[in-house]
Amino acid sequence: MANRTRNLFGQGRAAWTPLVFLAPGVLLYLIIGVGPSLATSVYSFTNATGIRGAPVDWIGFDNYREFLFRGLASRDNLAALQRTLVFSVLVTVIQFSLGLLLAVLLNQKLKGRTFFRTLFFMPVILGVAIQGLMWKLFLLPRGGPMASFLGLFGTEGEFLGGQPGEAFFWVIVVQIWANVGITMVIFLAGMQTISADLYEAARIDGASGWKLFRSITWPQLTPAINTNFLLNIVGSLQAWQLFLVLLGYRPGTQVLGYLVFAEGFGQTSGAVTAGFRQGYAAAASIVLFLLVLVIGLGANKVVAYREERYMG
């Protein structure tokens, strides 16, 4: 007797049913996701300005050569790439740790925990413009709340308008403040899935505090940890909006994502007539994509290892 694999949806034409139902979603993804990405990669080999009606010529790898090797602009571009990595590492480590700590604290039966959960999550829904405005006011160097607070200790700062290092630090602070809520919520959701029986059994065996966290919470949180790990890394590598809102175009502060925006929309020089170079910006975005890809693949390997180890 022939051994035929039985399709859940039937035989013949009926077997196409799942594909037909998947088609709209796949089509949408191709049009909105893959299509623009492919177009960007093609654009990166042209001198496209992005202005309708302007000629677009194929220039091969000229944009990449200029971005990576031409004059001292390449120095600045590679410095932006370096800054992107520093930003990503710091934001990922701090946001991840803080989100986990908040989740552990707010998973306890504490009075007011719903209020605090809401409080920590609220920045996530504010949007970049509001986030930026709030912090610009908070960090006014004369008379602002932070300046007044530091003044009590006899110190002062220029904050966002100060030297690149200081301004960069504050963008990291705002980035973490704006997104730690989502990290916390993902961890909290993961904690809800951990069976209370595991903790009870461990307590009977004499475990408490750190031992409970290390032996039960941490391994059981693997899916949430992996999700947050990937989201934090990829999100921080691509972050640029807060740099636009908080700093604008200032030498020594840009990350790669912001450089892509600035080059593509003529915001690099402070002159209002700077041309748009979207072909060049596309090349920069491909460099950023490759960076995210390499780091993302590495992060994925870590995630896969952890899942193998803790989930079996």
Added chain:
Amino acid sequence: MRNKRSLAALFAVLALLVAACGDSGGTETTADGGAVTTTEAGGTETTQPAGEPVTLRVLVHQNPPMVEFMEQFNADFQAANPNITVDMSVVEAGDLATVTQTRLTASDVDVIDIFGFSNAAQSYMSDVDPPAWQTLIEAGLLMDITDQPFVANYDEATINDAGSYNGKVYSINLGRVSYSGMFVNKDLLGTVGVEVPTTWTELVAACEAIKAAGNECMTVGGADGWPVFVGAYGLLGANYPDQAALTEGLWTGTIKWNDDKGLELFEKYQIYTQDMLEQGVTGLAHDAAIARYAAGDVAFAPTGVWQAPALEAAAPAFDWTYVPFPGSDNADDNQYLFGKYDQGWAIAADTPNKDAAVAYLTAFSEPANYQAFVNAVGFIPTQPTATLDSKLGEAVAPYLANYRVGFEQFWVAPKGVGQWANGSQAASWFAPFNEWTDAKALADQAQADLQAGLDAG
């Protein structure tokens, strides 16, 4: 059988979705003599006769006195043209170019605010990109308004210098501004016993005396970045009165940022940034800076004349004047006002509301309306019949014969330059605004960054 019905239902849904999201008419809209004809996807034409409701989309940049004027002008225009509704959008000046490009590309705007045409490639420049306005014209996105009657209301020099390309007119420029001068608090100077400085040494001494008396020397909107270096454009101009020649010299190598004269300039930039500007300007926005200045305890505000209306509104009794920033110890070098052609109007080439857009600019260009605009914003007029009848006009009148276009309007950076190449912005690179604390080191770096681009070309 059930699967077939499911498939049929699914295809029906997909077909509906495609119909709804697809070509929403493939509309083609033309305007002719005020009537608007729209062609739907199936070929059906509908024509709206003149007088049908029109929404005129206007884009301007943020300049509080100008925006206030435009709101009143729009109200008056709508009253005179009941079928036209003006939908005005306001964006920050730094975002104007971006929003202009995207809205023109999307055919989502009719009348745009565009700065005077500048930064064109010169014969001594190589491998440079054209400025944005040139790309917009060559892409066919700006309307040729050469034959529009309202163009004749503006002086010929303005039309040629700030709104024309290849012999055709694409923009009417509404006024020149000076950005190399400084507002002077005459009351405060009188109290401290200091004269209005006419040389660099006098300015330094005046600042010391003013600060010793418990006041502040200068303020700018440092939070926005650009006001810091724009405030120092007078320093640049006093040391290099011919800014077109400065641009060419930097490109050809006859002038360097770190030659003796350049180094002297950078040392003055450092004194301006670190000794003259008051503490805390890193957090002061440009629009708020003039209100800070109007508080009365700051002697000088190096900024553009566009701040004059806001200053008068904030402190009508404030006794001030506007003079060139004395950046040189030769008083004769301090007689120039440098600036640019500021705001202008242009019309989107594919606007479906051409008649309304032309009517809008015609109304704006009427001498009475234009005079009211100039009075409101403090621009140096570009209509020959208009005058600057204001305190600002009185202040700048002695210097108008020495008005010159500034370096910012000539400079095009070679590709491959480093981020420190544009030395005209160097004032904003000294601490506390950025990392530099040594004028010579910065001048050397600026020249190295510029040279890298010149050598890579």
